[in-house]
Amino acid sequence: EDQVTQSPEALRLQEGESSSLNCSYTVSGLRGLFWYRQDPGKGPEFLFTLYSAGEEKEKERLKATLTKKESFLHITAPKPEDSATYLCAVRPETSGSRLTFGEGTQLTVNP
Amino acid sequence: NAGVTQTPKFRVLKTGQSMTLLCAQDMNHEYMYWYRQDPGMGLRLIHYSVGEGTTAKGEVPDGYNVSRLKKQNFLLGLESAAPSQTSVYFCASSFGGGIEQYFGPGTRLTVT
Numbered sequence: 729e730d731q732v733t734q735s736p737e738a739l740r741l742q743e744g745e746s747s748s749l750n751c752s753y754t755v756s757g758l759r760g761l762f763w764y765r766q767d768p769g770k771g772p773e774f775l776f777t778l779y780s781a782g783e784e785k786e787k788e789r790l791k792a793t794l795t796k797k798e799s800f801l802h803i804t805a806p807k808p809e810d811s812a813t814y815l816c817a818v819r820p821e822t823s824g825s826r827l828t829f830g831e832g833t834q835l836t837v838n839p
Numbered sequence: 840n841a842g843v844t845q846t847p848k849f850r851v852l853k854t855g856q857s858m859t860l861l862c863a864q865d866m867n868h869e870y871m872y873w874y875r876q877d878p879g880m881g882l883r884l885i886h887y888s889v890g891e892g893t894t895a896k897g898e899v900p901d902g903y904n905v906s907r908l909k910k911q912n913f914l915l916g917l918e919s920a921a922p923s924q925t926s927v928y929f930c931a932s933s934f935g936g937g938i939e940q941y942f943g944p945g946t947r948l949t950v951t
Contacts, residue, residue, distance in 0.1 A: 759937055771843070771929050771942030772882070815882070825870055825889065825936025826897065829882040 730755045730820045734830035741806055741837050749801040749814055749833045757821030761799050763792050764815040766832065772815055806837045840865050843943035845930050851949045852920040860915040860946050862930030870933045871913035872897075872940060873905060875926040882929065888913055889936065920950045 731754045741747055753761065760779055764772035776785040778794040785792045789810060791802040801814055813834045817827040846861040862871065872887040884897030888907040902924060904916045913932075917924060927947050931940040 762939060764942075769945075771931075771944050774939045774941060777939055817882075819937045823937075825933070826884055826887065827937075827940065831879065831881040 730828045732816055732818050732828050732830035734816050734833050736833060738834040743807055743837055743839050744805050746804045751799040751816030751830055752797060753818045755818050755820040758818060759821045760819040761794055762817040763801055766813045766815055808837045808839050811835055811837045843930055843932055843941055845943040845946050847946060849947050853951055854921060856920050857918050860928055862913045862943060863911055864932040868932035868934050870936055872931040873915045874929045876929060877926050922950045925950045
């Protein structure tokens with residue numbers, strides 16, 4: 729069974745304190761791994777897609793990396809506006825167009 | 840572009856009542872999806888569509904029906920609402936299968 733596990737469930741950082749969020753997956757062949765950001769009361773907002781181990785994507789203070797078993801979302805010198813829930817999703821090769829989502833990591837950045 | 844829009848934003852139903860949620864997208868996307876999001880469960884796929892006139896079951900389809908009569912619209916129906924269907928419902932769309940999906944703002948549904 730395809731599984732996606734995100735850790736930690738919640739993370740509190742001080743402004744400027746860099747850290748990483750983890751997304752571990754067990755799938756029958758990975759066809760893509762997706763990162764989303766979700767603000768309270770809103771829909772998920774697409775951030776990155778990673779397709780193969782070793783691939784990296786960057787956007788402002790965020791950098792996503794991928795290995796054969798997990799993905800990391802690195803947050804460098806975060807600001808309070810980076811506070812949100814970050815969701816990871818995978819597309820297994822047997823799923824067609826469907827994605828399997830993790831439960832998310834709730835990030836709070838204090839000023 | 841409005842992107843993905845959902846109607847209504849909030850709704851309260853009594854057990855046994857029916858309702859339809861409307862999703863519209865103006866990005867000419869082929870694929871559309873309906874998810875529900877519950878605390879501790881993450882996003883779960885209810886039904887999806889790979890093109891106008893098509894629908895398919897997702898992970899949790901029981902108690903829901905869908906229709907895709909027009910490419911830009913995807914409707915989610917609850918024929919007889921149950922308290923277990925209290926949730927936040929999100930619609931999403933994508934240009935193709937297995938690529939990034941774009942989400943609407945959600946509908947918060949409470950069934951009493």
